[in-house]
Amino acid sequence: MKIAVIDSDKIRTCDTDDLTLNNRKGAIVKVLGCGLCGSDIVKFREKISKNGTVLGHEIVAQIVDINSDTDFKLGDKIVTSHHIPCGICNYCKHGNVSMCEHFKSTNIKPGGFSELVYLSEEHLKNVAYVVPENLTEVEASFYEPLGCCIRAVKRANLMKNSKVLVVGLGSIGILMSQALRAFGMDVAGCDLLQERINFLKNLQIEAFDSRELKEHQEFDAVFMTSGADKAIDVALKAVRNGGTILVFSSTPKNTGYPNNEIYYRELTVLGSYSPAPIDLKDSIKLLADGKVIVKNISTVYPLDKIQDAFDDTITNKIMKAYIKIND
Numbered sequence: 561m562k563i564a565v566i567d568s569d570k571i572r573t574c575d576t577d578d579l580t581l582n583n584r585k586g587a588i589v590k591v592l593g594c595g596l597c598g599s600d601i602v603k604f605r606e607k608i609s610k611n612g613t614v615l616g617h618e619i620v621a622q623i624v625d626i627n628s629d630t631d632f633k634l635g636d637k638i639v640t641s642h643h644i645p646c647g648i649c650n651y652c653k654h655g656n657v658s659m660c661e662h663f664k665s666t667n668i669k670p671g672g673f674s675e676l677v678y679l680s681e682e683h684l685k686n687v688a689y690v691v692p693e694n695l696t697e698v699e700a701s702f703y704e705p706l707g708c709c710i711r712a713v714k715r716a717n718l719m720k721n722s723k724v725l726v727v728g729l730g731s732i733g734i735l736m737s738q739a740l741r742a743f744g745m746d747v748a749g750c751d752l753l754q755e756r757i758n759f760l761k762n763l764q765i766e767a768f769d770s771r772e773l774k775e776h777q778e779f780d781a782v783f784m785t786s787g788a789d790k791a792i793d794v795a796l797k798a799v800r801n802g803g804t805i806l807v808f809s810s811t812p813k814n815t816g817y818p819n820n821e822i823y824y825r826e827l828t829v830l831g832s833y834s835p836a837p838i839d840l841k842d843s844i845k846l847l848a849d850g851k852v853i854v855k856n857i858s859t860v861y862p863l864d865k866i867q868d869a870f871d872d873t874i875t876n877k878i879m880k881a882y883i884k885i886n887d
């Protein structure tokens with residue numbers, strides 16, 4: 561089977577032995593395609609992942625071999641997430657499921673940018689769903705990233721109709737804005753790129769150029785999906801006193817929110833990282849019900865052109881890449 565691996569400054573494809581179930585519980589799936597996540601870009605660019613790593617986790621796949629107690633069967637077209645919380649550790653008990661050791665150690669093998677993937681029985685039981693018939697394969701690939709956004713919305717714990725600003729309108733900003741709207745918030749988004757501002761407007765959500773932001777625009781909450789250091793200033797400018805800043809991205813300089821601003825303005829700054837199984841359940845429903853529209857976000861690349869997908873995402877030439885792997 562063909563896989564795409566990190567090879568220092570490049571992503572290259574190569575051949576490896578086909579995966580088999582080998583009496584294990586779970587399923588072997590043929591990956592139809594896999595979305596390229598911002599976290600894959602960070603792992604590649606910042607050299608966080610070792611050479612030989614197969615990135616990718618936003619898969620849409622078809623079951624080609626299965627040994628499971630679940631209702632999934634041969635031929636099912638499915639989506640899945642990659643991590644599963646244990647449910648019983650201290651982190652899990654406090655709702656910090658994405659900090660759970662088991663959560664961090666579970667994954668799809670070898671990774672999404674592969675012709676075949678092994679899913680454990682745990683994946684099938686907790687985080688996999690049959691693709692709803694009204695969704696295309698590319699639309700279904702937003703299942704996991706939307707789950708991440710839904711968790712962020714829940715963690716912010718806002719009152720209905722709160723005024724929320726989404727800073728950064730890449731694919732995650734577009735998903736986040738719609739997730740917030742689906743949960744009853746009064747949403748606006750901002751970015752520096754006009755085409756992204758227009759994209760959000762076309763979804764009937766208010767959007768403007770970040771440079772037009774005036775001091776204290778009195779947003780109850782600001783969701784930071786931008787990975788730019790400067791966006792931190794935008795968030796501090798936009799949030800009202802007593803408001804919430806939800807951090808949803810790393811930034812290159814790793815600078816933080818000023819202590820005194822948090823104190824005197826009584827701000828709540830909190831992070832959200834990765835989804836819990838319940839958020840994924842909400843995600844598939846919002847997608848199937850058309851409450852979150854994910855048309856025209858992705859650009860499709862064949863596996864052989866995966867390097868271009870990385871390059872074009874890094875240079876903002878495209879909003880989001882989907883790697884098409886099998887028919």
Ligand SMILES: [Zn+2]
Binds near residue numbers: 617618705
């Ligand atoms: Zn992701």
Ligand SMILES: [Zn+2]
Binds near residue numbers: 645650
């Ligand atoms: Zn746990």
